Amino acid sequence: MCPPTYFGVFYAINPWMQVGAPVDLDLALAQWAELRATYERLGHTVELLAPLPGLPDMVFAANGAFVVGDRALGARFRETVRAAEAPAHQAFLERLGVDVFRPHAVNEGEGDVAWAYGHILAASGFRTQPQARSELAETFGLPVIPLELTDPRFYHLDTALVVLDESTVAYFPPAFSPSSRALIESSFRDVIVTSEHDALVLGLNAVSDGAHVVLASQAAELADALAARGFEPVPVDVSELMKAGGGVKCATLELHAPDRAAPPVRHKHPVRTEMMETA
Numbered sequence: 369m370c371p372p373t374y375f376g377v378f379y380a381i382n383p384w385m386q387v388g389a390p391v392d393l394d395l396a397l398a399q400w401a402e403l404r405a406t407y408e409r410l411g412h413t414v415e416l417l418a419p420l421p422g423l424p425d426m427v428f429a430a431n432g433a434f435v436v437g438d439r440a441l442g443a444r445f446r447e448t449v450r451a452a453e454a455p456a457h458q459a460f461l462e463r464l465g466v467d468v469f470r471p472h473a474v475n476e477g478e479g480d481v482a483w484a485y486g487h488i489l490a491a492s493g494f495r496t497q498p499q500a501r502s503e504l505a506e507t508f509g510l511p512v513i514p515l516e517l518t519d520p521r522f523y524h525l526d527t528a529l530v531v532l533d534e535s536t537v538a539y540f541p542p543a544f545s546p547s548s549r550a551l552i553e554s555s556f557r558d559v560i561v562t563s564e565h566d567a568l569v570l571g572l573n574a575v576s577d578g579a580h581v582v583l584a585s586q587a588a589e590l591a592d593a594l595a596a597r598g599f600e601p602v603p604v605d606v607s608e609l610m611k612a613g614g615g616v617k618c619a620t621l622e623l624h625a626p627d628r629a630a631p632p633v634r635h636k637h638p639v640r641t642e643m644m645e646t647a
């Protein structure tokens with residue numbers, strides 16, 4: 369994680385950002401600190417990346433790389449205003465003993481890449497090039513499931529989908545192409561379809577450890593659906609970061625352990641929960 373010391377909305381690179389929108393920096397720092405404390409209360413270790421002046425989006429640490437075990441594929445940002453974040457993340461991860469591979473294709477780390485317990489979901493459409501999928505496969509030697517985003521409001525995969533455990537995913541179908549919806553539905557045994565309201569408060573921009581799901585406090589329906597599945601929802605308010613189109617997951621780069629035991633399966637039979645009407 370990286371504290372939002374220099375956070376603000378000084379440019380617009382996604383539909384959520386309105387240049388000059390007032391930002392309460394003290395509130396942003398307090399909300400971020402509560403998110404960090406939440407992870408620590410749940411027993412997780414938080415490594416801190418030092419923020420750099422002139423990089424207001426550096427708080428969105430998820431975009432800096434994709435990490436599995438002792439290797440990572442670094443980021444190559446589409447927008448020049450964020451380009452300097454990539455070498456900062458690389459140096460930080462290398463100090464942690466992670467071997468970072470430099471990408472040729474544009475990719476924005478865990479913004480568009482999700483760990484799915486032995487395979488990788490990789491989205492393109494707005495901020496990551498399709499060519500990044502081959503670099504992911506080469507770097508990690510794992511199968512990559514290609515997905516396509518189609519709604520600019522959901523410019524990154526992590527705004528529209530969260531992997532909850534090895535068999536469960538929550539997502540907002542209208543953010544994806546029809547073929548991508550079919551891939552998601554066929555890749556997970558249990559699917560939670562999220563309402564537009566909860567998607568638009570970045571409820572899916574969440575972090576799951578397989579038992580607890582840290583998510584936006586405004587996504588009440590999704591929290592109820594998670595609880596019904598046996599997960600423990602852990603609501604936090606990071607609404608100030610939403611002014612730049614970011615939430616819980618955007619502020620969190622996960623260091624995935626490839627040999628981590630999968631959480632217990634919660635259902636004997638496939639279950640699909642719908643929280644919205646779809647055409």
